[in-house]
Amino acid sequence: MNLKLFFFAITAASAATPTADLLVELIRVDTSNPPGNEAKLDDLIAAKLKPLGFTVEIFPTPQAGKSHLIARLKGDGSMKPVLIASHADVVGVEREKWTVDPFAGIVKDGYVWGRGAIDFKGGVAVFAEAVMRLARNKIPLKRDVIFMVEADEEGMPLNTSWLAKSQWDKMDCEFALNEGGWIMKRPDGKVRYVSISTADKTSTSLVLTARGTSTHSSMPRPDQAIFHLAKALSKLADYETKPELTASTREFFLTLAKTSEPPMSTYFNNLVNSKDPALIAQADREISKDVLLHAIMRNTIAPVLLQAGFRSNVIPGSAEATINFRTIPGTTPEDLIAEMKRVISDPTVDIAAAKNNGGLSISSSKESTTNTDLYRALVASAGKVWPEAPVTPYLFQAGTDAAAWRTRGIPVYGIYPYPISNDDLSRMHGNDERVPIDSLEQGTDFVYRTLLQVAAK
Numbered sequence: 001m002n003l004k005l006f007f008f009a010i011t012a013a014s015a016a017t018p019t020a021d022l023l024v025e026l027i028r029v030d031t032s033n034p035p036g037n038e039a040k041l042d043d044l045i046a047a048k049l050k051p052l053g054f055t056v057e058i059f060p061t062p063q064a065g066k067s068h069l070i071a072r073l074k075g076d077g078s079m080k081p082v083l084i085a086s087h088a089d090v091v092g093v094e095r096e097k098w099t100v101d102p103f104a105g106i107v108k109d110g111y112v113w114g115r116g117a118i119d120f121k122g123g124v125a126v127f128a129e130a131v132m133r134l135a136r137n138k139i140p141l142k143r144d145v146i147f148m149v150e151a152d153e154e155g156m157p158l159n160t161s162w163l164a165k166s167q168w169d170k171m172d173c174e175f176a177l178n179e180g181g182w183i184m185k186r187p188d189g190k191v192r193y194v195s196i197s198t199a200d201k202t203s204t205s206l207v208l209t210a211r212g213t214s215t216h217s218s219m220p221r222p223d224q225a226i227f228h229l230a231k232a233l234s235k236l237a238d239y240e241t242k243p244e245l246t247a248s249t250r251e252f253f254l255t256l257a258k259t260s261e262p263p264m265s266t267y268f269n270n271l272v273n274s275k276d277p278a279l280i281a282q283a284d285r286e287i288s289k290d291v292l293l294h295a296i297m298r299n300t301i302a303p304v305l306l307q308a309g310f311r312s313n314v315i316p317g318s319a320e321a322t323i324n325f326r327t328i329p330g331t332t333p334e335d336l337i338a339e340m341k342r343v344i345s346d347p348t349v350d351i352a353a354a355k356n357n358g359g360l361s362i363s364s365s366k367e368s369t370t371n372t373d374l375y376r377a378l379v380a381s382a383g384k385v386w387p388e389a390p391v392t393p394y395l396f397q398a399g400t401d402a403a404a405w406r407t408r409g410i411p412v413y414g415i416y417p418y419p420i421s422n423d424d425l426s427r428m429h430g431n432d433e434r435v436p437i438d439s440l441e442q443g444t445d446f447v448y449r450t451l452l453q454v455a456a457k
């Protein structure tokens with residue numbers, strides 16, 4: 001063991017709180033996906049849950065080492081189960097850009113550091129600790145509490161929607177809690193707001209294909225495919241979609257209006273309430289300086305792949321760009337293609353759904369209603385743990401496994417159950433990901449209180 005490793009071993013020894021200690025253990029199991037190797041994490045969690053009386057089932061997938069875990073704490077069956085879902089896999093790392101070992105579970109400066117600290121091993125730890133607390137405290141339950149640890153959430157196919165096709169009876173519930181909204185801190189460390197997602201944006205990709213004549217590069221013709229594609233992309237770069245507010249984003253922005261200083265409070269109010277296009281445009285410009293807020297009020301456009309040409313003396317006959325859109329609920333495929341055709345306005349550029357997109361799979365699932373005992377329990381518990389913070393529904397800016405339930409009409413809510421700062425948030429899927437230890441404990445208290453309210457007799 002070299003000195004550096006010795007130092008890590010000491011600092012990573014114990015985080016001294018149950019949820020943080022569990023998170024350290026989870027981070028040390030490298031579940032970077034691909035390949036994921038989620039089964040190792042399932043075994044670790046199963047070994048903790050079984051002695052506490054949980055029924056634990058592990059569902060293998062066609063890929064070796066990849067499985068889903070469903071644990072159940074039995075109630076008296078008088079009400080339908082409540083389910084809390086978390087994913088075991090994490091995205092990979094750019095190792096050289098981290099200042100700590102991303103898979104060592106380092107504890108320092110009041111944080112647990114490592115890949116998945118926020119997304120979503122922190123959530124696995126909080127949810128696991130909350131359900132284990134129910135079991136340890138022998139709380140009599142009027143409904144089963146189901147805890148899931150899922151595989152392949154990070155954009156891979158053997159995910160929860162895959163599992164639901166064969167195991168829906170194991171996942172069926174009255175309502176569910178999943179990853180999603182944020183508990184955001186102010187610079188002074190106080191919680192500014194608690195946002196609970198009631199819908200997710202949907203990812204869908206279109207391919208732009210520009211066509212021209214394939215010929216010798218010494219005699220260029222006017223119909224060069226790469227130039228046509230470049231012009232189309234340039235038009236998209238200069239184009240901005242209009243703000244489209246859902247019921248939850250309206251409420252979210254009004255919450256921000258209440259918790260902001262002027263002039264931002266005015267911009268938030270104008271975005272929601274103004275009828276003046278100039279004021280709305282000004283509000284959009286100012287609010288959109290925050291990339292997260294920019295994203296949740298509109299369909300976003302991001303070119304992600306380019307493909308053209310095969311040698312330096314041949315003008316290729318076609319050039320392709322894949323554009324990834326994140327759409328708000330209610331956007332139809334027809335709307336999206338029509339809008340892109342209008343913006344690009346070039347008949348030599350075809351616009352079609354990306355092949356690996358499963359066609360244009362824009363989700364038709366609606367926002368989950370907030371009129372449920374689970375949503376009310378989340379609001380009440382947040383009020384106990386963070387009494388100064390307003391609670392608001394939220395449109396999550398990315399996709400999650402919520403689709404498995406929402407498409408079946410089951411209300412599902414999302415939360416990253418720990419207060420974090422903007423700086424912490426920017427590290428998610430990035431470098432030096434970390435989560436505050438005291439936030440993990442607050443989050444465990446929040447989820448435990450929520451489960452008590454919704455499931456205890």
Ligand SMILES: [Zn+2]
Nearest residue numbers: 087119120179
């Ligand atoms: Zn996640």
